[in-house]
Amino acid sequence: MKIVVIGGTGLIGSKLVNQLHEHGHEAVAAAPNTGVNTLTGEGLAEVLKGASAVVDVSNSPSWEDAAVLRFFETSTRNLLAYEADAGVGHHVALSVVGTDRMSESGYFRAKIAQETLIKTSSIPYSIVRATQFFEFLKGLADISMFGDKVPLPPVPFQPMAADDVARGVRTVAVGGPVNGIVEIGGPEPFRVDELVRRRLASLQDPREVIADPNARYSGATISEETLAPGNNARLGETRFEAWLTQPAAQIPSAHAQPAGVPVVTEEIESRKKAS
Numbered sequence: 001m002k003i004v005v006i007g008g009t010g011l012i013g014s015k016l017v018n019q020l021h022e023h024g025h026e027a028v029a030a031a032p033n034t035g036v037n038t039l040t041g042e043g044l045a046e047v048l049k050g051a052s053a054v055v056d057v058s059n060s061p062s063w064e065d066a067a068v069l070r071f072f073e074t075s076t077r078n079l080l081a082y083e084a085d086a087g088v089g090h091h092v093a094l095s096v097v098g099t100d101r102m103s104e105s106g107y108f109r110a111k112i113a114q115e116t117l118i119k120t121s122s123i124p125y126s127i128v129r130a131t132q133f134f135e136f137l138k139g140l141a142d143i144s145m146f147g148d149k150v151p152l153p154p155v156p157f158q159p160m161a162a163d164d165v166a167r168g169v170r171t172v173a174v175g176g177p178v179n180g181i182v183e184i185g186g187p188e189p190f191r192v193d194e195l196v197r198r199r200l201a202s203l204q205d206p207r208e209v210i211a212d213p214n215a216r217y218s219g220a221t222i223s224e225e226t227l228a229p230g231n232n233a234r235l236g237e238t239r240f241e242a243w244l245t246q247p248a249a250q251i252p253s254a255h256a257q258p259a260g261v262p263v264v265t266e267e268i269e270s271r272k273k274a275s
């Protein structure tokens with residue numbers, strides 16, 4: 001089965017391409033540095049020839065509100081149009097658990113727009129919504145800084161290892177389209193502030209994490225339910241303590257710009273002014 005992975009050079013994409021190869025599929029990593037650009041359409045017609053499924057695990061290089069919206073709208077429109085021409089029978093996209101509950105956030109408005117384009121297109125689809133990646137916890141601290149402290153809402157979430165995200169996306173990609181949403185998450189619930197504190201401690205990062213019920217997440221007000229996966233979520237196996245012993249956990253930041261939650265400069269600036 002030929003499966004094209006858009007964003008196949010990224011954190012999840014590179015793991016997904018490897019896993020698909022290991023399971024005997026023809027997986028093609030598509031990204032600007034392999035000659036495929038979903039914003040311009042460059043290379044798309046070629047790479048989609050003979051593909052049974054396309055998995056979109058790309059992310060916007062900029063998370064400024066207008067830029068991220070432009071990225072997900074333009075790239076998704078282009079992809080779906082080229083897929084229709086190529087006769088692709090399954091479009092899979094990676095989104096975030098709680099996306100529809102965070103429309104106050106520019107990043108999540110862009111993910112909602114991506115999901116809406118997919119749902120209203122003629123291509124059979126599956127949307128996989130994952131919880132936050134363990135690899136992203138330090139990035140979450142970085143973007144939540146207020147002065148020299150890290151205020152975070154003490155709400156439940158159920159983050160997961162990037163390897164398990166790739167596994168969850170692979171299972172959906174090789175199955176038939178569900179024409180709906182599949183949620184995936186980690187095996188254990190935590191509170192956001194608690195786990196980021198533990199992650200920073202594991203890196204000997206001295207920043208203080210403060211439980212602040214009013215702290216926003218990516219610019220959105222969140223409640224106890226916002227980030228929690230539903231009862232039907234498929235859960236990965238990797239527990240946080242086990243992940244901490246893996247080589248990936250020794251790298252402070254898995255990639256330069258953490259995905260999933262953008263830097264919300266205006267929010268940080270307005271909070272600074274308010275203090």
Ligand SMILES: NC(=O)c1ccc[n+]([C@@H]2O[C@H](COP(=O)([O-])OP(=O)(O)OC[C@H]3O[C@@H](n4cnc5c(N)ncnc54)[C@H](OP(=O)(O)O)[C@@H]3O)[C@@H](O)[C@H]2O)c1
Pocket residue numbers: 006007008009010011012013030031032033034036037038039040057058059060061075094095096097111129130131132133136255257258259260261
């Ligand atoms: N972080 C989280 O906790 C979290 C949780 C749930 C879901 N997600 C979702 O997971 C997805 C993937 O995240 P990630 O961390 O794996 O991303 P990532 O490591 O930042 O990788 C992004 C990929 O997108 C590619 N890309 C950028 N612009 C492109 C373009 N114009 N055309 C084609 N490809 C392009 C990049 O290629 P280059 O390297 O060549 O630029 C790279 O391969 C995102 O959609 C995010 O919303 C994240």
